[in-house]
Amino acid sequence: MDAKAQKKIVQSHGHLVSHKPARHINTKGKISAEDSGPPSPSSGPLNNFGAVAPGIYRSSFPHADNMEHLRSLGLKSILTLVKTPHSEEFLGYVEENGIEHFRIIVPAHKNPSIIIPIDTLLETLKIILNRSNYPILIHCNKGKHRTGCMIACYRKLNGWTDAAIITEYRAFAGDKYRPLDEAFIASFNAEVAQQILDGVDIPYAPLHISSVQRKLGSPPPFPWSNHAGSFRIATEDSADSLPTPPPSEKSDKGYDDDAWPSPRGPSPEPW
Numbered sequence: 314m315d316a317k318a319q320k321k322i323v324q325s326h327g328h329l330v331s332h333k334p335a336r337h338i339n340t341k342g343k344i345s346a347e348d349s350g351p352p353s354p355s356s357g358p359l360n361n362f363g364a365v366a367p368g369i370y371r372s373s374f375p376h377a378d379n380m381e382h383l384r385s386l387g388l389k390s391i392l393t394l395v396k397t398p399h400s401e402e403f404l405g406y407v408e409e410n411g412i413e414h415f416r417i418i419v420p421a422h423k424n425p426s427i428i429i430p431i432d433t434l435l436e437t438l439k440i441i442l443n444r445s446n447y448p449i450l451i452h453c454n455k456g457k458h459r460t461g462c463m464i465a466c467y468r469k470l471n472g473w474t475d476a477a478i479i480t481e482y483r484a485f486a487g488d489k490y491r492p493l494d495e496a497f498i499a500s501f502n503a504e505v506a507q508q509i510l511d512g513v514d515i516p517y518a519p520l521h522i523s524s525v526q527r528k529l530g531s532p533p534p535f536p537w538s539n540h541a542g543s544f545r546i547a548t549e550d551s552a553d554s555l556p557t558p559p560p561s562e563k564s565d566k567g568y569d570d571d572a573w574p575s576p577r578g579p580s581p582e583p584w
């Protein structure tokens with residue numbers, strides 16, 4: 314879809330997110346050392362790890378000591394949202410296993426002037442929604458803010474309510490949740506995003522929200538969404554009144570296959 318067509322959609326349906334232009338870096342693959350700082354130490358399993366949906370995982374930054382866990386996922390691709398350099402062990406693993414490594418630098422919502430640019434957002438979503446990339450791991454540094462925001466957009470495209478999305482975001486961000494992230498999540502316009510993505514030439518676009526709702530019917534797509542009425546943008550005062558996530562019923566693979574709407578397209582390869 315060209316810029317003119319995107320502009321037309323925005324004019325008729327509103328902005329994807331309420332924003333003003335922001336500077337961003339958008340790269341793929343290796344980066345120069347001067348762009349980054351050293352990763353923090355970590356050991357054992359990937360920190361802040363979770364299964365988002367069949368074929369989609371999220372975590373904090375994968376360090377050399379996390380390689381065993383990383384290998385066990387049988388990944389086909391990895392999406393890195395930060396400029397932090399990876400270890401030699403990680404780069405070797407990626408190369409040896411023919412893993413597609415995407416890198417899109419997503420700015421952190423540290424103050425109100427920082428906005429994730431629309432093209433950055435769309436590029437990220439295209440990768441996350443493309444089943445030919447599955448199994449995919451999405452990670453940033455801590456797996457809280459950037460990853461949380463991108464997964465939130467994915468959830469919104471799949472018909473989750475803001476309340477359910479914010480509950481999940483906070484489950485990973487803990488007490489480091491950012492009201493600016495939550496404002497971004499609330500302002501993300503899934504309808505506009507869907508229309509723009511429908512015009513983009515990717516193998517498997519997400520389901521239309523209406524078809525997700527048709528498929529899932531009533532009750533709403535996720536049990537936490539019955540907290541929708543009490544949702545508000547987080548403040549320090551509201552942190553104590555959060556809805557509690559339900560106990561998860563996970564399969565051996567770490568998720569419940571039946572709990573998620575399926576993207577279009579053929580099933581990914583066995584993993």
Ligand SMILES: O=P(O)(O)O[C@H]1[C@@H](OP(=O)(O)O)[C@H](OP(=O)(O)O)[C@@H](OP(=O)(O)OP(=O)(O)O)[C@H](OP(=O)(O)O)[C@H]1OP(=O)(O)O
Nearest residue numbers: 395421422423452453454455456457458459460461489490
């Ligand atoms: O305290 P602050 O608000 O200044 O934030 C610190 C740091 O907090 P800490 O020092 O208490 O650990 C954040 O870590 P947490 O809040 O996740 O624990 C970190 O977020 P992060 O992990 O990269 O976020 P994700 O990987 O999840 O997206 C953030 O990096 P930036 O978002 O890139 O700015 C840092 O900012 P700075 O020092 O300026 O680089």
